[in-house]
Each structure stands twice: as structure tokens, then as C-alpha cells.
Amino acid sequence: MSEVLLSAKGLTKRFGGLAAVNDVSLDLWRSRIHAVIGPNGAGKSTLTNLLSGDLPPTSGSVHLGGQDVTGWSAEKISAQGLGRSYQKTNIFLPFTVWENVRLASQSRQPHAFRWLQRAADFAAVNARAESAIELSGLKYRIHSIAGTISHGEQRQLEIAMTLATQPQVLLLDEPLAGMGAQEAERMISLLHRLKKDHAMLLVEHDMDAVFSLADQLTVMVNGLVIASGTPAQIRLDPGVQAAYLGEDIGEESA
Structure with a gap:
């Protein structure tokens, strides 16, 4: 049965005068993959670090399994039921x-x-x-x-x-990065298998993979959410098209 396992409300992270993440809210549901996409520097990895406890938020809150985990250490949040992978294999x-x-x-x-x-x-x-x-x-x-x-x-x-x-919640930061076609196919198959029993956040640049996997997408630019919806809604959103320089984001692969 679908349920919200992780909920973020109004997450903001400032580094001096720069808001790397600015008032971002999202819910991660069991048995759904929620992809976060956007150009380089959009704040995607910073958002992941805020959810996992690798960075403390400047403001906003994170609830995991109904527990307020805002400001908890990464180790404590992990023990509460959150797992993550990193851009660099660890x-x-x-x-x-x-x-x-x-x-x-x-x-x-x-x-x-x-x-x-x-x-x-x-x-x-x-x-x-x-x-x-x-x-x-x-x-x-x-x-x-x-x-x-x-x-x-x-x-x-x-x-x-x-x-x-x-874990009940998985945060996956660019799991397909650097893979060839066959390796990417194996990873996509794995993520499909994991979906049933987990809530998943996927940060990924391979748009073909994103649109084949995601149930919900959030699009970020300069720390802000400019669109959120189903893959079909995001594909047709004019603001998203502009953020990707007019390209068909369903065909983008980098």
C-alpha cells in the first residue's frame, strides 16, 4: 500500500548569500520513484544531502517515517530507515x-x-x-x-x-553515471525491482532512464523548483523546455 515515507517541507540551504536549495518541498511514497532533474548547479545533490543528513538545512523540515529528523546526523537518519548512494562510488x-x-x-x-x-x-x-x-x-x-x-x-x-x-527510503544520486548501455540496462532493471518495497528519490542526467523509471518528477533550476508532476506533464511544460534550451527532454541523454 502506498504511503508517504519521507516528507520535506520548505527546505532551504544557504551558503553565504547563495541559496543552493530554496524552499523545496516534496513527498516520497512507497512503491514510487520520484526523480529530481535539472541543469548542472540546479541544487539536486544539495537537496539529496539535506534529506540524508549530510548537510543541515538553513530552514525547513524533513520527516522520515513520521519522525521529525531535521538536523539529525547522517548516521542517525540512516538508522531510522534511509539509505543512499553517492555520485562517487563508496x-x-x-x-x-x-x-x-x-x-x-x-x-x-x-x-x-x-x-x-x-x-x-x-x-x-x-x-x-x-x-x-x-x-x-x-x-x-x-x-x-x-x-x-x-x-x-x-x-x-x-x-x-x-x-x-x-532501508525504507532510497536516495540514489546518479546511479547510471559512467555506464555503458548494457550496464545501464541492468541498473534500470534493478531499480524497477527495488521500487515495490521502497520509496525512492532518483537524481539522474540520463533522461531516457528518468522517463522510463519515474512516477513523479521535480525540476530544479538555480535552487528553485520550477515544475513538478508526472512525466507526461513535465515533458510538455514550457518552463521545463526553456530550462533545457528548447530541447526535447525526453530525448536528452547527458
Whole structure:
């Protein structure tokens, strides 16, 4: 059943006299993908950082699962049920796929540092890791060193690590960046699989992928929301067309 899992109201972030994000509101619903698009410098990544707790807002509020998490640390918000990926892949390159995901899963143990007990003995930790690896499509790479797998597989691994923390809300910052066509297809398929059980925010420059994935879009320019609606509504919006220099945004790929 659809429900609002994350709600942001009037979010603003100022750096001196610059408003990188200016009075932005949005709701993320379970089983829906909400894409945020806009030109470079529009404030998309700053907005993601405000929602995840990586940056504190100048004003406005964020509620996660009905709890006011405004000003909470990223670690505390993550424990409340939010997971995110970053523009730059954030994994442990010398470790195997299994070790990366198991470490992420272990972070959710109430007593994560029992020094006299082997990490492999945590049955629940291992079960979460196995489930996340299978869901992300990396079971065939489970024993591979993370630094040796492809860029697209590393992005899948980062999402698997996020899934191992059992989030309800996923914030994905350019998950298709730098991918070839086949890798992008695998990532799009993965995001479709994740949609059922999560509320998702997607920041992405690949407009073909955005319009194939998103249920709702928010368009930002210079920190402001200039349009919000369904893909069909956004495609026909004259203000959005102007922001993209008159191009058909449904065909843009960069």
C-alpha cells in the first residue's frame, strides 16, 4: 500500500548569500520513484544531502517515517530507515563483494562490536547480506574483489550495501553515471525491482532512464523548483523546455 515515507517541507540551504536549495518541498511514497532533474548547479545533490543528513538545512523540515529528523546526523537518519548512494562510488575496493555487504549489514546489529564472537557467526547479518547481494544481481560475483569488478557492478555493489541496512527510503544520486548501455540496462532493471518495497528519490542526467523509471518528477533550476508532476506533464511544460534550451527532454541523454 502506498504511503508517504519521507516528507520535506520548505527546505532551504544557504551558503553565504547563495541559496543552493530554496524552499523545496516534496513527498516520497512507497512503491514510487520520484526523480529530481535539472541543469548542472540546479541544487539536486544539495537537496539529496539535506534529506540524508549530510548537510543541515538553513530552514525547513524533513520527516522520515513520521519522525521529525531535521538536523539529525547522517548516521542517525540512516538508522531510522534511509539509505543512499553517492555520485562517487563508496565501497571498500580491497574487500570481496561479500565482505563489503556483510560489513554494511553488520552495522545494523544492536551490539555490532562483540570482540570475542566471529562476525561470520551472526546469522541475521549473513542472511541480510545474502538477500541484498541476490536482489542486486551480484550473486555470481559474491567472492570477487570489489576493485576488480566493472564500474556498473561496483554501482550495484554500493546499492547492495545500502539494501543490507534494510532501508525504507532510497536516495540514489546518479546511479547510471559512467555506464555503458548494457550496464545501464541492468541498473534500470534493478531499480524497477527495488521500487515495490521502497520509496525512492532518483537524481539522474540520463533522461531516457528518468522517463522510463519515474512516477513523479521535480525540476530544479538555480535552487528553485520550477515544475513538478508526472512525466507526461513535465515533458510538455514550457518552463521545463526553456530550462533545457528548447530541447526535447525526453530525448536528452547527458
